[in-house]
Amino acid sequence: MLLTPPLLRRSLPLLTLLGAGAALAQAAKAPAFNTGDTAWMIVAAALVLFMTPGLAFFYGGLTRSQSVLNTMMMSFVSIGIVLVLWMLGGYSIAFAPGNAFFGNLSAAGFNGLDNAVNGTIPSYVFAAFQAMFAVIALALISGAVVERMRFGAFLLFGGLWSLLIYSPLAHMVWGGGWLGVRGALDFAGGTVIHIAAGVSALVAAFVLGPRIGHGRTAHVPHNVPFVLLGAAILWFGWIGFNAGSALGANQSAALAFMTTCVATAAAMLTWLVWESVRGGKPTAVGAATGLVVGLVAITPACGFVSPWASLVVGIAGATASFWVVQFKQSLRADDALDVFACHGVAGIVGALLTGALAWTTGQGKPVGEQLLIQTEAVLFTVVFCGVGSFILLKLVGLVTALRVTPGQEISGIDISSHSEQGYAESESGLSAPVMIGGD
Amino acid sequence: MLLTPPLLRRSLPLLTLLGAGAALAQAAKAPAFNTGDTAWMIVAAALVLFMTPGLAFFYGGLTRSQSVLNTMMMSFVSIGIVLVLWMLGGYSIAFAPGNAFFGNLSAAGFNGLDNAVNGTIPSYVFAAFQAMFAVIALALISGAVVERMRFGAFLLFGGLWSLLIYSPLAHMVWGGGWLGVRGALDFAGGTVIHIAAGVSALVAAFVLGPRIGHGRTAHVPHNVPFVLLGAAILWFGWIGFNAGSALGANQSAALAFMTTCVATAAAMLTWLVWESVRGGKPTAVGAATGLVVGLVAITPACGFVSPWASLVVGIAGATASFWVVQFKQSLRADDALDVFACHGVAGIVGALLTGALAWTTGQGKPVGEQLLIQTEAVLFTVVFCGVGSFILLKLVGLVTALRVTPGQEISGIDISSHSEQGYAESESGLSAPVMIGGD
Amino acid sequence: MLLTPPLLRRSLPLLTLLGAGAALAQAAKAPAFNTGDTAWMIVAAALVLFMTPGLAFFYGGLTRSQSVLNTMMMSFVSIGIVLVLWMLGGYSIAFAPGNAFFGNLSAAGFNGLDNAVNGTIPSYVFAAFQAMFAVIALALISGAVVERMRFGAFLLFGGLWSLLIYSPLAHMVWGGGWLGVRGALDFAGGTVIHIAAGVSALVAAFVLGPRIGHGRTAHVPHNVPFVLLGAAILWFGWIGFNAGSALGANQSAALAFMTTCVATAAAMLTWLVWESVRGGKPTAVGAATGLVVGLVAITPACGFVSPWASLVVGIAGATASFWVVQFKQSLRADDALDVFACHGVAGIVGALLTGALAWTTGQGKPVGEQLLIQTEAVLFTVVFCGVGSFILLKLVGLVTALRVTPGQEISGIDISSHSEQGYAESESGLSAPVMIGGD
Amino acid sequence: MKLITAVIRPERVQQVKEALFQAGISGLTLSRVSGHGGEQEIIEHYRGTRVMVEFRDKVEVKMAVSEPFVDAAIEAICKSARTGEVGDGKIFVQPLERVIRIRTGEEDNSALTPINEKKLAPVS
Amino acid sequence: MKLITAVIRPERVQQVKEALFQAGISGLTLSRVSGHGGEQEIIEHYRGTRVMVEFRDKVEVKMAVSEPFVDAAIEAICKSARTGEVGDGKIFVQPLERVIRIRTGEEDNSALTPINEKKLAPVS
Amino acid sequence: MKLITAVIRPERVQQVKEALFQAGISGLTLSRVSGHGGEQEIIEHYRGTRVMVEFRDKVEVKMAVSEPFVDAAIEAICKSARTGEVGDGKIFVQPLERVIRIRTGEEDNSALTPINEKKLAPVS
Ligand SMILES: Nc1ncnc2c1ncn2[C@@H]1O[C@H](COP(=O)(O)OP(=O)(O)O)[C@@H](O)[C@H]1O
Ligand SMILES: Nc1ncnc2c1ncn2[C@@H]1O[C@H](COP(=O)(O)OP(=O)(O)O)[C@@H](O)[C@H]1O
Numbered sequence A, B, C: 001m002l003l004t005p006p007l008l009r010r011s012l013p014l015l016t017l018l019g020a021g022a023a024l025a026q027a028a029k030a031p032a033f034n035t036g037d038t039a040w041m042i043v044a045a046a047l048v049l050f051m052t053p054g055l056a057f058f059y060g061g062l063t064r065s066q067s068v069l070n071t072m073m074m075s076f077v078s079i080g081i082v083l084v085l086w087m088l089g090g091y092s093i094a095f096a097p098g099n100a101f102f103g104n105l106s107a108a109g110f111n112g113l114d115n116a117v118n119g120t121i122p123s124y125v126f127a128a129f130q131a132m133f134a135v136i137a138l139a140l141i142s143g144a145v146v147e148r149m150r151f152g153a154f155l156l157f158g159g160l161w162s163l164l165i166y167s168p169l170a171h172m173v174w175g176g177g178w179l180g181v182r183g184a185l186d187f188a189g190g191t192v193i194h195i196a197a198g199v200s201a202l203v204a205a206f207v208l209g210p211r212i213g214h215g216r217t218a219h220v221p222h223n224v225p226f227v228l229l230g231a232a233i234l235w236f237g238w239i240g241f242n243a244g245s246a247l248g249a250n251q252s253a254a255l256a257f258m259t260t261c262v263a264t265a266a267a268m269l270t271w272l273v274w275e276s277v278r279g280g281k282p283t284a285v286g287a288a289t290g291l292v293v294g295l296v297a298i299t300p301a302c303g304f305v306s307p308w309a310s311l312v313v314g315i316a317g318a319t320a321s322f323w324v325v326q327f328k329q330s331l332r333a334d335d336a337l338d339v340f341a342c343h344g345v346a347g348i349v350g351a352l353l354t355g356a357l358a359w360t361t362g363q364g365k366p367v368g369e370q371l372l373i374q375t376e377a378v379l380f381t382v383v384f385c386g387v388g389s390f391i392l393l394k395l396v397g398l399v400t401a402l403r404v405t406p407g408q409e410i411s412g413i414d415i416s417s418h419s420e421q422g423y424a425e426s427e428s429g430l431s432a433p434v435m436i437g438g439d
Numbered sequence D, E, F: 001m002k003l004i005t006a007v008i009r010p011e012r013v014q015q016v017k018e019a020l021f022q023a024g025i026s027g028l029t030l031s032r033v034s035g036h037g038g039e040q041e042i043i044e045h046y047r048g049t050r051v052m053v054e055f056r057d058k059v060e061v062k063m064a065v066s067e068p069f070v071d072a073a074i075e076a077i078c079k080s081a082r083t084g085e086v087g088d089g090k091i092f093v094q095p096l097e098r099v100i101r102i103r104t105g106e107e108d109n110s111a112l113t114p115i116n117e118k119k120l121a122p123v124s
């Protein structure tokens, strides 16, 4: 059985926050397998799995129609490649015992998880839940490189990034590594997922270079309802992401659920208000962006702050992201779908506010000290992921070209990278395709 | 801890319906925190949250493409505004102790819910679950005013409606108010949500006036697959809505789940049969409408009637709605997406049939008496919401114009209210947008 | 109470697989109602319900735009018709006591399920969970007959198929019939659902004849994002399908969840690799197809094999399906959306590999013997469903024409069968529809 | 014979069609086009980017008519498509040498008279 | 030179294209149009509203040809697009004064002969 | 007056539009078309079926101009639309007998000058 202390770290909130009567009594003895917790955690893992296709639609709707499939495929293939790598080694690097930076390979192939229990839930459920976090972290990055990155290069980079950057970082924060030991608070992955992905995305956009015509031609979302659909699926799945990070159906999950709802609603409204204030109109893309930003900002804080504090987190996160987006033209990198502005910036704001507001539920160290630790964790993550992603991309660039050719980019990456188009006119129509073989 | 009797009212079915052996024994003592119930209720709340974006697609697909974003935005912004207001005061008005009509503000800001338990689940989960009902009630109304209501006016009206109409009504039925005390049966919100929204929608359509060209030009759904997607998400989420209203993973939830499935299936088939009988064809919009109508009709009844009775409820609800839709042209109001015919009418049929059929599971008072109480509840709701909404709309109309200008309406409300369009041709295409600033 | 041994058959894995400490102790005594298991199973049933609309999008995106509604409607109406029939008799035929081939009608109308418990969950939840399997089995078949089958004929065939083929087969495998008694392993329905649907689909395609122009004109997916959306919903729902088949929130569910994720990811990658190897590009339709095929292949095996073995199942299933698809042109039948190649073939591979790999978790009989039993079950299913569907279709063909007219087929089945179109140009546009009456 | 091509506002298609019918012209071919002329551009906003749409949706109506119908057609279009605001569109008249009805092979004027299947009436 | 414009049924595009190729014409420009002529309207139903679609999907095929090809083109289109039902469409022939190939600046007849990149063959 | 119809690559619409403006031509009507000429086909793959797309997306730009503008227009289009690769498109020039501005009823040359509402400037 793999029930070693590091694996329990993520369930700590459970122990400290548990509520009334009976529940407390139960928590006092060693945690035992519990069907209610297991039921919730299977569902939570399924919800997080569903987030990545949601992201595919959020991103896919924002690109032009000739690139929609490539954009979506980067999310879908992230599920494929990360799940397999997670089994082969990623899980072990993140959660097996090891040193301060990464775990050893003793749990490779999910060795030792069979019939084991982690806290109150089966170890397989824990491993699957964590797998979904690894999946979406990679998928998030893809938003920065849409319409121009070679699919093979993304696959190679993605696999390496997941094993060499994501898994070690997860180990450092949740798997028994130094950041967790230092006391950095990250309830559901603000640092590990959002700051990491946001910074890596910015670096990737920088290394790849801007899209052709960037800054002159406008890139207009081809299907805003898809953006809204994606945002809705993300919110729905994020309940699993945040409340599931309590690792059980307990008071901590209940708090995380509530703060997630409040912060997200507040962030959506905040974004719309800023748009109106700036002389524009409240937009649908703005509502979708605002709500996703709110989800990002509350992620590290959700189990640590009160509902009132979550209101603050949502408003602050949305405000920060909004203004970074407004001035993104001055950034040298063409972060096409604003991954850095949405996930990086809101993630950093959320991580810092977690430190500043954890007192509202009586958790964490004294505010000053906790804030210092949070800042340290943020800075470390920015540097680690920034430098790491830069090196990986340069390495991948040695093996294969990172970008498609300009011609392929102009006519849309879907045809050149996937030999297919997102939408077909009716077959009897103009661009009537002619069959040339059963392949 | 906020565990006062009124808050328990909604969990009453739990106590009366509990099944075999062990479960009964457990129910005998005071209910304690239970992970299984909590697991189910977190998921149920998430499912109900997911319904509102589902509604956005159901409604959005039914409008023309130039209004799709405004239609969807009214649902999305309902999530934002109601969740925030629910925290600030809506929850307290609905569920805090108070008089027969509304609760006091003792639970404003979710005061006192931290670590508290409501029945067998954390109070935060109860509050969040109820929040989602408040959200969708408002979003439902938006279907009547699409393509012409100013976005700001909708926001203002929506906020007031939620606080001054929805929350008091919820208090009267579930929060310890007079309707609940009288013994009105409403398992999952047929009265509180569907009749209330349906009637308010009709009033709003009347106050706003018809769309330009209503009755002459046809308004054809621009994307029927979106309608089906929305209907599917609604059904999926409605499992949480109905079975979740048992407030636990118990026999009552099981019954509600089963009756929800049977009634909805029957209603879908009924609608298709009526379409065929009337000389037309069974349509996809009809299937989607029929299933939603079935969900509405079974909502008040789902935990109170047997599967056989639910078949009756589904067939009756769909039949009533179908015929009201056929004669809607003779209504003076342009209830664009048939909110009244679908939610109001089916809600009323469901509420009355709940009274007539609760004996099938041995619940409720004697049929005659129960029917009387149900009728009373229906009539009160119709008058309360009808008059209340009328007054609110007139008040809002004093502050701001309710409608966009005719020119804006003809060219589509999306451009004028949100400065964006739902679908863009490829950027290299005809309507190639030109960037004019990083704004 | 209906708690007879046959009904427990599907919960057997629960008893044999239960994990650590406390859980085992609990399993030792007779299973009692458990809220955690109930919570999970309600959600699992809801997830499986959501799969069928997912299938509607998976299939709908693959057809041409003039047939999208008919394609989707066949899935939606399957929900309607099967749920009602399941209550009237299907459930009883499948799960009531009876002989080796079908159950008697003692549980018709869900007689006896009220307040009853099946294993650790309410009987209604069990019946609803199983209902969703019956629904999707029929919906799967529709993929083979798209763009040409009369809607009424599909309804009639579907109702008969569900009662006379699906329910008996479910009885034979899970309801106490001879295949289950022989020891055939089918964790979540590889035989009962996927092989049955795949073979019936092939027969239906054969009986109906090919689409006009099949083999000459190309049928290109009209909306690939819909295909991806459908695939994503299918995967999400399949968690309920596979892990739910453990009938509780236990170690068996945890294992099934994990193997489902690993096999599906591996199958998606496998399909993309084969596409690339064959000189093409990795496509989005390929990714969607690969992941669905992986889900199919792991279905019978998911609770019986280790994660390593699930990797093998995913790769083998995708490989087999891929190559059958490549040579489908040589099949005489026009199985339009490759139901046989995806569900039939992958289902057979999965069923056989279940026999070959069940030892990896120490379940099943000795490999050779188990393989023989699996082969027998597969062969029986192929013959039973093949011959049965053929007879049913011929019978239906006596009552009503099976196909629409060639003219209707060419101009798209949506207009002729449903009097509506999937997508409308803006009303002020070219094909401006003119209202001719309130019906 | 002349080929008349009119570029009009999409919201006026219905009126133009009816006016043409009254003038005795019922053979038409329409297509969606995008026009650029004197109209003001539309501004859209997407996440911090301000975008200008220079082309407006228009509908092109094309009809082949014999000489006596040319003026009637132009007048019908002008009356039914005019709003008085910039952007009402243009009418172009071009020479047309031959017209062939594919179904019968008939040429020229006899190719221009439509043979009706049975028709339905809209609500008025 | 003439500009030939044919309005045909969408399901006949493939046949017309092949017939034109055999007649030696391979430079074409197509567009989706909506036609109104003698055909019956389509009725659709949406939740209690009966709706009539008066315009039918058609495809417009436009080709510039030099004089000797005019009759061949017309014949090819008529043969390949004819079903005999109302709604088969029309062919219009207009005078064409100049043609310029943008790539080279070549004018008139020499602008009409396509220069082929390598081509693929369909299954037959 | 002439009616100039140019078939161009979609990615060149912006450049062509600007070149035409500089040549003093600002009344345009565009439509999406599909072209077939000398270009190679695109191959797509869908689940074991190889498919060939023979037609390429093009944009048709139509403008009515008075005689003095014809050559300027042709030159502007040729310069701005040329890439040198097969598929750059063609320009067709046809006679135009009458032009009517629907809004005012003005005819011919006076119908061709656009009256501007206020305009916005793109970023350069
Ligand atoms: N010279 C032209 N050639 C072709 N189309 C034109 C020309 N001038 C205008 N158009 C078309 O007519 C439409 C309306 O023209 P515009 O100048 O905006 O308004 P108005 O005709 O009322 O002055 C334009 O959108 C364009 O489609
Ligand atoms: N006078 C016309 N001018 C332009 N297009 C026409 C004209 N008459 C017919 N058409 C086009 O030809 C199509 C077929 O014409 P229709 O009268 O329906 O059938 P048929 O040519 O077989 O008699 C119409 O849908 C329309 O697009």
Ligand SMILES: Nc1ncnc2c1ncn2[C@@H]1O[C@H](COP(=O)(O)OP(=O)(O)O)[C@@H](O)[C@H]1O
Residues within 6 Å of the ligand: E026, E027, E028, E029, E030, E062, E063, E064, E065, E101, E102, E103, E112, E113, E114, E115, F007, F034, F035, F036, F037, F038, F039, F056, F058, F085, F086, F087, F088, F089, F090
């Ligand atoms: N004879 C023609 N009639 C009408 N359109 C033509 C003709 N020839 C070419 N075109 C159009 O011009 C486009 C480009 O022609 P193509 O022969 O491919 O290239 P190029 O003009 O560079 O030789 C085609 O896609 C088609 O739309």
